[in-house]
Amino acid sequence: MQTKAGDHPGDVLIRKLEQRDRLSEEEKSVLARAVARIREFAVDEDLVREGERPTESTLLIDGFAARYKGLADGRRQITAIHVAGDFVDLHSFLLHRMDHGVVALSPCRTGAVPHETLREITERYPHLARLLWLNTLIDGAIHREWLVAMGRRPAVSQMAHLICELFLRLRAIGRTEGGSFRLPLTQAELGDTLGLSTVHVNRTLQELRAAGLVTWRDQIVTINDWDGLAAMAEFDPSFLYLESEPR
Amino acid sequence: MQTKAGDHPGDVLIRKLEQRDRLSEEEKSVLARAVARIREFAVDEDLVREGERPTESTLLIDGFAARYKGLADGRRQITAIHVAGDFVDLHSFLLHRMDHGVVALSPCRTGAVPHETLREITERYPHLARLLWLNTLIDGAIHREWLVAMGRRPAVSQMAHLICELFLRLRAIGRTEGGSFRLPLTQAELGDTLGLSTVHVNRTLQELRAAGLVTWRDQIVTINDWDGLAAMAEFDPSFLYLESEPR
DNA sequence: CGAGGTCTTGAAGACGATCAACAAACGTGG
DNA sequence: CCACGTTTGTTGATCGTCTTCAAGACCTCG
Numbered sequence: 001m002q003t004k005a006g007d008h009p010g011d012v013l014i015r016k017l018e019q020r021d022r023l024s025e026e027e028k029s030v031l032a033r034a035v036a037r038i039r040e041f042a043v044d045e046d047l048v049r050e051g052e053r054p055t056e057s058t059l060l061i062d063g064f065a066a067r068y069k070g071l072a073d074g075r076r077q078i079t080a081i082h083v084a085g086d087f088v089d090l091h092s093f094l095l096h097r098m099d100h101g102v103v104a105l106s107p108c109r110t111g112a113v114p115h116e117t118l119r120e121i122t123e124r125y126p127h128l129a130r131l132l133w134l135n136t137l138i139d140g141a142i143h144r145e146w147l148v149a150m151g152r153r154p155a156v157s158q159m160a161h162l163i164c165e166l167f168l169r170l171r172a173i174g175r176t177e178g179g180s181f182r183l184p185l186t187q188a189e190l191g192d193t194l195g196l197s198t199v200h201v202n203r204t205l206q207e208l209r210a211a212g213l214v215t216w217r218d219q220i221v222t223i224n225d226w227d228g229l230a231a232m233a234e235f236d237p238s239f240l241y242l243e244s245e246p247r
Numbered sequence: 248m249q250t251k252a253g254d255h256p257g258d259v260l261i262r263k264l265e266q267r268d269r270l271s272e273e274e275k276s277v278l279a280r281a282v283a284r285i286r287e288f289a290v291d292e293d294l295v296r297e298g299e300r301p302t303e304s305t306l307l308i309d310g311f312a313a314r315y316k317g318l319a320d321g322r323r324q325i326t327a328i329h330v331a332g333d334f335v336d337l338h339s340f341l342l343h344r345m346d347h348g349v350v351a352l353s354p355c356r357t358g359a360v361p362h363e364t365l366r367e368i369t370e371r372y373p374h375l376a377r378l379l380w381l382n383t384l385i386d387g388a389i390h391r392e393w394l395v396a397m398g399r400r401p402a403v404s405q406m407a408h409l410i411c412e413l414f415l416r417l418r419a420i421g422r423t424e425g426g427s428f429r430l431p432l433t434q435a436e437l438g439d440t441l442g443l444s445t446v447h448v449n450r451t452l453q454e455l456r457a458a459g460l461v462t463w464r465d466q467i468v469t470i471n472d473w474d475g476l477a478a479m480a481e482f483d484p485s486f487l488y489l490e491s492e493p494r
Numbered sequence: 495c496g497a498g499g500t501c502t503t504g505a506a507g508a509c510g511a512t513c514a515a516c517a518a519a520c521g522t523g524g
Numbered sequence: 525c526c527a528c529g530t531t532t533g534t535t536g537a538t539c540g541t542c543t544t545c546a547a548g549a550c551c552t553c554g
Binding site: 067069071072075076077079080091094095096097099100119122123126129130133134136137138139140141143144145146147148150151152153194195234238239241245247 | 314316318319322323324326327338341342343344346347366369370373376377380381383384385386387388390391392393394395397398399400441442481485486488492494
């Protein structure tokens, strides 16, 4: 699902849904027309702000973004990491109000799908509606997996788990090369993701490196020992629901 | 939304969806017919097992239940607490495979909605489909709030937050009396929920009691100082999306 | 009455946070 | 092209929260 220069923005969405089920030609053409209003964001810019009431949902066409919630003291917790093809706020279609912000972790290109269009899809293309619904359900499954990691796993294991997850998600969209992938997160952002201090993130990464499991340099993560990493993380990929089935 | 003896099981579902939007008479009658096969579960029994592929979704009519994931060493993490009126596995309709189990925290009564029926609803009653979708989105919003609490808040604050959340959710279904509500969780289960050891749960509760915020005895939680508790939790109820709006 | 679950307490230790300082990399403007 | 400020990564030392282990009290229920 590598995005090419000439790609129509709707293609990103079509490929996204096709990961989980087959689409008819009519459905594809509906999706192709659904995505409009391409926008670009710089690093640290908000794609969507906490508390906002969007009238359209944002499809991440290229780049990395994160959902986050701010705390009173200025700290924050990242609750999801998004990659190309993800809908970062599809849920705002029905929730109306954003309970979190979405920030660009790298330069981002996005498309917009008006809520009006989403509503029409639910009215006239129930199969597409189910696939969109499915995508929000997978977000929820990932949330749950993160809860387990934060609640019950030590930092190394949690970190290993995140790396395994991102590797599989990025491979599914053709953004890996062998055991490597680009991940433009600072250690501070990693800390906000895992609920750790920046210092501890640094030491945890050193531990993974020392164990020969992972190399992480210049935003390139390389998994040197998948089995070892997955074992350390107790990683079971089923929560990602990567298989295609009729829905 | 107190469940009465003579209640039709479908009424629980109708009231659930009516919390968030108005329903037509036709929609209500569809929902009334959707819920079948009443079942009873004892404490610690699984309503749904991890890895299962249900052909129906389970509506909790009465009692408390928890979603959980087991770890290799036998420990577990609870990722959601469900109260009367909640769909504990609506997501299995589209995800197909359960990525977690659901266990009864108290004796439970449940109804079943066949996935076939849910599919028909998506085909013929898009507005109902949106409201069902909405309910899974609110689950996700709660997951995110828990992630923030686990990642960035100390144990007392996290505990306070959970109590605030459950109070509002239970009040919305008429299961509170003044500042009190029944919550049949052991301290061990609370630990599995918050990602804490049982010992620390105990000491954290003592702290809340000593601060005059909460009393918790014989499964009855009493909030003695809502403002103090909410302040300690930095509690903002907006993530519960308790308001009714056209969807 | 005994057995098992739940709650409580104490003591010791581990994991991760915080504070502080410095090194390295990067972008920007002069 | 270099100088400089800022961001990011790294290290050491200390501190605190929470865990683990162990034991005893309390309670419920057969």
